[in-house]
Amino acid sequence: MNEDPYDVLGVKRDASQDDIRKAYRKLARKLHPDLNPGDKAAEEKFKAVSAANDILGDAEKRARFDRGEIDAAGNERPPQPPPGWYRDHAEAGGPYASDAGYADMMDEDELLGALFGRGARRRGGAGGAQFRMQGGDIHARLAIDFLDAVNGATKRVTLPDGSTVDVTIPPGTREGQVLRLRGKGSPGIGGGPAGDLMVEVSVGEHRHYKRRDDDILLDLPVSLTEAVLGGKIEVPTPAGPVMVTVPKGSNSGTVLRLKGRGVKKRDGSRGDAFVTLRLVLPDKPDADLEAFAERWTAGKAQNPREGMEG
C-alpha cells in the first residue's frame, strides 16, 4: 500500500494534473470493486489506486509529497464506504436484482426456472415474488385422408372447450405421428407461457395406394396386348398422373420404379412410386384369343411351374 503513487497510477513525475485525472479514471473504471464483483485482487488494487489519487489528484498534497513532507501512505483514506460495497448488498436479491439477463431461459425450461429461482424481479415491477408457471398441454386426435398425409394439408381441430385451431399437416405425415403446436395449449399462470397442443394423427387407407415409408406402392392393371407388345400408359400417382412406358413382353408382377413420384419429404424431394403390373384378361371370353391359344405351340410347351416342388 505504500508504493510510490506515481508508479501506482503509471504516470511520470512531471505529469499534468489532467494526465493524473485521466490515468486515475481509467484505472478506476477497470478496478472498481462493484464492477468486479468476484475479484478480490481488483479490490486491493483499487484501494491502492484511490490512495495514490488522494495524494496526486490534489495539486497541494502532490506538492507536499514531492517535497517529502508526507509519505505515500500519509493521507491514505480507505475508500470503502461504511455500508460496504454495493456488490455485498446486491446479490442477496434485493429490490434492484434483475432477471433480464436470463428471463428468456426460464420461459423455455421449467427446470432452469426452478434452479435460477423466480425471486428476482424486473426493475420497476410491482414488487413481490412472482409465481410463473407454464400452462398444461392439451391432447387431441385428428383423422386425415391418405393423400392429405402424403402431400400435406391444413385441417381444423375442435378442442374440448369448443374452440377451433387450424393445424398444418406437413407433407409425409405418418400414422400415429404427434404434431406439437407451441403455445396453443392451456394459458400460463402468472404471465408464464401457454402450454402446447399435441395432435395425434391417424391416417386413412387409400383405394389404390399403399405406403412404405416415403415410397408409394401401387398395383396397376395392364391388358394382354399392353403386356405383350408394350406401350405408353397413364399411371395415377399422389404427385399427379404420369405417362409410363411398359416394356415389350412385361410379365404380371413386373415392378416399375417411378423416381420422385412418392411421398413428399422434409427437404422437398419425394420418395419413389413402385408400380406392380397385374395382367388382366378381357372381361368376356374372346373367340380370337381362344383360337390363337389353341394353335400356339410354344405356349403349350411352356411350363411356368418348372422347379416348383410340393
Next chain:
Amino acid sequence: MAEMNDRLRRLRLQATMLEAWVSAGWIAPETPEYSETDLARACLIRDLREAMGVNDEGVEVALDLLDQIHGLRRALRRVGDVMHGLPEPARQEVLVILRELDEA
C-alpha cells in the same frame, strides 16, 4: 433526519443528489428512509460519476448491466448450491455430461 444528513456527509453524498437519483429511477427506496443497500448503491453511483467520469447516460447503462450481473450471480450461486447438495452418483452424472459437452 440530522443523523441521516451526517451519515450522508460522511459518505460524501448530498441529499439533493440522492433525490435526483431516485427520480431518475437509479435508486428505489422501499421505505421513506434510505436502506443500507440504497446507500451502498448511491456510493457506487457517486464513484461512477466522479471517480470514473461516467456521464448520466452511462450510469444508466452501467446500473442496468450490473443489476443483470448480480441477478445472474445469484442464479448461478443457486445452481452451484443445488449441485453441491446433490447425492454423489447424481453429481458424477452431471460431471460426465459436462465433460461430454466440453468435448463436443
